[in-house]
Amino acid sequence: METLYLLIPVSVLLVFLIGALFWWGVSRGQFDDLDRPGRQILDDDDRPEKPD
Amino acid sequence: MATIRGRIGAMDGVYQIDVQLPGERARLAWDPLRQRLGAILEAIARLGYKAAPVDALAAAAARRREARRALLRLFIAGFGMMQVMMYAVPAYVTEDGIGAEHAALLRWASLVLATPVVLYSAWPFFAGAWRDLRNGRPGMDVPVALGIGTAFAASAWATWIGHGEVYFDSVTMFVFLLLASRYFELRARHKASGAADALARQQPEIAVRLAGAGAWQGARPETVPVAALRVGDRVLVRPGEVVPVDGRVVQGHGTLAESMLTGESSPVFRAEGAPVLAGSTLYSAEPDDQLHVAVEATGENTRLGEMVRLLDRALLDKPRLALIADRVAVWFTGGLLLLAALTALAWWLIDPSRIIAVTVAVLVVSCPCALSLATPSAVAAATGVLARRGLLVLRGRALETLAGATHVVFDKTGTLTSGRITMQRVEAFRDMPAEDCAAVAAALEAGSQHPAGQAIRLAARPGVAAHGVTRVPGSGVEGVVAGRRYRLGQPAYAQAMHGQPLPAAFADARPDQTLVALADEAGWVAHFLLADALRPGARELVDDLHGLGLQVLLLSGDRPATAQYWAAQLGIAAVEGGASPLRKRQVIQDLQHAGAVVVMVGDGANDTAALGVAHASIAVGSGARLAQQGADMIWLGDDLGHLDWAIHKSRKAMRIIRQNLWWAFGYNMTAIPLAVTGTIGPLIAGLGMSISSLLVVINALRLLRERDNVPDLAPGAALPAPHGEPVRSHS
Numbered sequence: 016m017e018t019l020y021l022l023i024p025v026s027v028l029l030v031f032l033i034g035a036l037f038w039w040g041v042s043r044g045q046f047d048d049l050d051r052p053g054r055q056i057l058d059d060d061d062r063p064e065k066p067d
Numbered sequence: 068m069a070t071i072r073g074r075i076g077a078m079d080g081v082y083q084i085d086v087q088l089p090g091e092r093a094r095l096a097w098d099p100l101r102q103r104l105g106a107i108l109e110a111i112a113r114l115g116y117k118a119a120p121v122d123a124l125a126a127a128a129a130r131r132r133e134a135r136r137a138l139l140r141l142f143i144a145g146f147g148m149m150q151v152m153m154y155a156v157p158a159y160v161t162e163d164g165i166g167a168e169h170a171a172l173l174r175w176a177s178l179v180l181a182t183p184v185v186l187y188s189a190w191p192f193f194a195g196a197w198r199d200l201r202n203g204r205p206g207m208d209v210p211v212a213l214g215i216g217t218a219f220a221a222s223a224w225a226t227w228i229g230h231g232e233v234y235f236d237s238v239t240m241f242v243f244l245l246l247a248s249r250y251f252e253l254r255a256r257h258k259a260s261g262a263a264d265a266l267a268r269q270q271p272e273i274a275v276r277l278a279g280a281g282a283w284q285g286a287r288p289e290t291v292p293v294a295a296l297r298v299g300d301r302v303l304v305r306p307g308e309v310v311p312v313d314g315r316v317v318q319g320h321g322t323l324a325e326s327m328l329t330g331e332s333s334p335v336f337r338a339e340g341a342p343v344l345a346g347s348t349l350y351s352a353e354p355d356d357q358l359h360v361a362v363e364a365t366g367e368n369t370r371l372g373e374m375v376r377l378l379d380r381a382l383l384d385k386p387r388l389a390l391i392a393d394r395v396a397v398w399f400t401g402g403l404l405l406l407a408a409l410t411a412l413a414w415w416l417i418d419p420s421r422i423i424a425v426t427v428a429v430l431v432v433s434c435p436c437a438l439s440l441a442t443p444s445a446v447a448a449a450t451g452v453l454a455r456r457g458l459l460v461l462r463g464r465a466l467e468t469l470a471g472a473t474h475v476v477f478d479k480t481g482t483l484t485s486g487r488i489t490m491q492r493v494e495a496f497r498d499m500p501a502e503d504c505a506a507v508a509a510a511l512e513a514g515s516q517h518p519a520g521q522a523i524r525l526a527a528r529p530g531v532a533a534h535g536v537t538r539v540p541g542s543g544v545e546g547v548v549a550g551r552r553y554r555l556g557q558p559a560y561a562q563a564m565h566g567q568p569l570p571a572a573f574a575d576a577r578p579d580q581t582l583v584a585l586a587d588e589a590g591w592v593a594h595f596l597l598a599d600a601l602r603p604g605a606r607e608l609v610d611d612l613h614g615l616g617l618q619v620l621l622l623s624g625d626r627p628a629t630a631q632y633w634a635a636q637l638g639i640a641a642v643e644g645g646a647s648p649l650r651k652r653q654v655i656q657d658l659q660h661a662g663a664v665v666v667m668v669g670d671g672a673n674d675t676a677a678l679g680v681a682h683a684s685i686a687v688g689s690g691a692r693l694a695q696q697g698a699d700m701i702w703l704g705d706d707l708g709h710l711d712w713a714i715h716k717s718r719k720a721m722r723i724i725r726q727n728l729w730w731a732f733g734y735n736m737t738a739i740p741l742a743v744t745g746t747i748g749p750l751i752a753g754l755g756m757s758i759s760s761l762l763v764v765i766n767a768l769r770l771l772r773e774r775d776n777v778p779d780l781a782p783g784a785a786l787p788a789p790h791g792e793p794v795r796s797h798s
Contacts, residue, residue: 019169023154023176030150030180034143041139047131 075110078102105273105290112273130257137253141246144188148239151177151184155236167229174226177235185219189242191249205400207439210407214430215242218749221423232424237750241431244757248436251764252444255771258451270346270371274311277301277359296365304358310347313364316340319357323347345369387467388724389442396435403433403739410743421745428742428752436760437731442724444767449720452771457703458685458713465699468683470717471664475612475710476620476655476681478669483605483621483637490526491580492596494572504593506530507548508585511555520544522597523555523583543583553587558594561586570594577632601636609637611711618663622651622677651677668702668710685710720770727763734759 040046075084080101097107154173157165164170192215195208218234225231274296278287288303293311296302301317304310310323320338324347337343343360346369366372411426450460460466477483493501505527512520513533536546543556554561558569561584570591573582581599585592612619620641623630630644643654655665655677667681678684678698686698702710738755741747747755 016169019172023172026150027176027179030146034146034183037142037146038139041135041142044135046138047135 071111071114071116074114075107078107078110081107103290105292108273109290112271134253134257137246137250140188140191141243141250144184144239144243144246147180147184147188148236148243151180151235151239154180171226171229174233174235177233178223178226181219181222181235181239184239184242185215188246189215192242192245204397205404207396207400207435209400210403210430210434211245211436213404213407214427214434214749214753217423217430218427221427234424234427234749237427237748237753240750241753241757244753245436245760248440248757248760248764251761251768252440252447255444255451255764255768256447258447258771270366270369271309271311275303275305277303293365296362298362298364300362302360302362304343304349304360306349306357308349310343310345310349310358310360311365312360312362313343313345313369314360314362315342316358317361318359321358322350324350344371346371387464388721388728389446392438392442392728396438399435399438399735403429403435406433406739406743414745424748425742425745427749428745428747429739431749432738432742432747432752432756433735434756435731435735436756437734437763438728440760440763441727441731441767444764445720445724445727445770448767448770449716453713453716456709456712458709459701459703460699461701462699465683466717466720468664468699469666469714470721472617472666472683472714474618474620474658474663474665476622476651476658476665476667476677477639478622478651478667478677483602483633489598489600490522490595491598493526493593494596495593496570496591499592501593502528504585505595507533507553507592508555508583508595510548511536511544511546511553523595551587553585553592555585556583558582558584560584561591564588565590567591601633606637608710609639612714613638615711615714617714620654622646622654652680655681716770723767723770727766730766731759731763 072084075081075095080098082096082098084095095107097104154177157173158170165173189212192208192212195206196212199206199209215238218238221231222233222235222238225233270293272293273290274293275288276291276296277300278289296312302312302314306321316337316339318339320336322336323343337358342363343358345364349358407426407429410429411422414422414425446466449466453460490505493505495501495504505523509524509527510531510533512524513536531548533546533548536544538544539556539560543554543560545552545554547553552564554564558573562569564586565588567590573584573594577598581597583595583597585594609619618641619639621630621634621637621639621643623633623642623644623646627644630642634640634642643650646654655667658665659680659682664683665681666683666685667678668685668687669678678686683700684698685700685702687702734755738747738752742752
């Protein structure tokens with residue numbers, strides 16, 4: 016079970032990494048409105064978007 | 068959104084425009100030297116979207132920051148909790164125990180992950196506890212902070228020295244669940260503030276200022292941010308635009324929709340000298356109808372700004388029950404801290420090895436979290452859902468009063484009736500054709516603001532003009548039209564011109580009609596019959612209110628015959644006509660002395676005294692004006708049916724608050740003995756406490772459920788634009 020000494024610290028690092036990713040998402044405002052995307056499907060107009 | 072990206076992105080000087088539909092935010096990067104922000108905002112507005120610099124709405128921005136921080140804390144607590152519990156599993160499931168080195172590894176990993184949870188996620192509890200202690204009143208945060216701190220410190224110590232119990236899993240789970248209940252409450256609160264946000268968004272950020280004041284022909288229109296306007300500036304408002312300031316019309320005339328300020332969905336006519344309100348929309352048949360408005364108030368000083376401020380403040384005002392619960396919580400906490408100390412002492416004498424576990428359990432289980440969360444969540448949820456239906460609550464206490472109401476008193480004109488007077492009939496006495504009589508009357512009422520005057524003016528073709536018009540308030544108007552002098556108004560006033568007796572036809576007027584007479588020096592010329600109409604749903608509302616067990620009264624300043632007629636139409640048994648404002652106030656006070664809880668619904672035109680004295684007052688119509696005079700609630704919109712729904716919701720809210728308080732109290736009482744005797748450990752105690760808090764908040768969120776299918780009447784909801792299509796609502 017020696018691999019535990021590797022895996023557990025790696026998992027701790029992973030947690031911090033994921034936490035940082037979440038912080039990045041929150042600061043970008045991606046979680047500001049959790050209700051709108053569900054209704055967005057009904058709002059979008061039907062004209063196809065012009066390719067950018 | 069491709070439209071915005073395409074058109075705005077193609078503008079000179081715009082580097083990037085990125086519209087994020089969730090949250091309705093757009094990120095705009097532009098070169099201020101090549102393009103003015105005002106022009107960009109204007110271009111966006113021409114596409115049909117309302118754009119405002121985000122920083123202008125400070126309260127909304129603060130709320131967003133608060134929500135983001137809360138979400139981040141919640142996630143870290145939750146994620147940390149899951150991982151720490153994973154590490155704790157081996158110790159739980161094996162019977163022989165795991166090896167010492169592996170146990171140490173797992174503990175250290177748990178410590179590392181629990182640290183950010185305790186130091187960052189749980190920070191609000193520590194800060195709150197510190198604040199409470201500094202103020203000398205122990206609040207809900209003190210036992211929580213103590214419990215978390217003790218458990219964490221003891222576990223860290225045990226990890227360091229290598230043996231002993233660790234409670235990282237309990238601590239992180241407790242923090243997570245508590246934060247979750249607080250997060251739900253925060254969301255409910257923010258939803259309630261949504262009404263204020265929507266109202267604040269109605270205020271335009273840009274305006275067209277007419278520079279070179281004094282020379283109308285030479286005035287240059289320039290687009291400026293509203294914040295740059297000063298009192299005394301002149302702004303130009305074109306048809307279809309929203310008036311950006313409170314002010315006075317100095318040139319031009321038009322019809323304005325003030326519906327989200329006054330609830331009147333029919334446009335009002337404003338000519339030179341008339342006041343206009345920020346946030347109202349200018350409609351006009353002719354595209355050339357522009358308004359030049361002299362600025363009197365901008366931004367926060369407008370009626371609109373005032374209403375936003377009031378709405379923001381409303382949530383701070385708590386129902387009486389909440390205040391009582393808060394005080395109880397303080398005493399409760401004090402007693403529990405004492406109990407925890409005594410328990411620790413007792414266990415130290417009995418079995419010191421369990422002292423940490425038991426003390427933490429007592430601290431955690433005795434926290435009056437549910438007690439403190441019981442009311443705010445319910446008040447926030449109820450206020451929010453009421454606001455979406457168009458009933459803006461300005462005082463939190465109003466909910467409680469509404470729930471306990473026994474009597475509802477209505478004013479007549481403008482409340483139960485639409486206040487939209489229409490011309491029913493024109494009767495000419497002499498050989499002047501009726502249309503010409505109407506034209507004369509319309510000419511005399513050309514500048515009138517009174518609903519009756521406007522009705523007359525709207526009913527006739529403009530063709531002639533009146534000179535030398537003098538107005539006697541309450542009686543009528545006199546002027547010269549096409550060389551003849553006329554008087555238009557009350558029969559007695561018109562009679563004074565020629566002295567002839569009143570025609571028999573005058574007595575035939577139905578009680579619900581107002582009679583306006585036109586006379587010249589030779590005698591009677593014509594009379595006009597004007598009638599008001601019931602608001603849609605008025606009769607049903609009265610029936611529903613009776614169904615809820617409320618008594619309904621009608622107090623009106625109109626003549627008694629008219630009041631009786633309308634009361635009969637509506638099914639109201641108690642009616643009084645010819646009531647002066649003081650008489651209305653007296654009636655309400657008499658009721659209140661007899662023990663009734665009175666809700667008064669009025670439009671403030673002549674019943675401010677009564678509105679002030681009633682237990683709860685609901686302002687209809689010119690709500691903006693009344694907001695400043697202290698109405699408890701403002702009712703926007705035309706559909707009366709929501710009042711009985713609102714009362715029903717308030718009663719439900721009070722019921723839920725009482726349920727929550729009973730549950731919180733009961734739970735604490737049963738769980739504390741279990742903790743003191745050591746029957747339950749910190750894990751179960753933490754689980755029970757947090758789930759109890761969650762339950763209380765979720766119970767309150769039940770109020771958000773709307774079983775009826777009535778569409779939302781949020782401020783800013785679809786107003787018809789001049790071309791007939793609804794403007795996109797910002798819900």
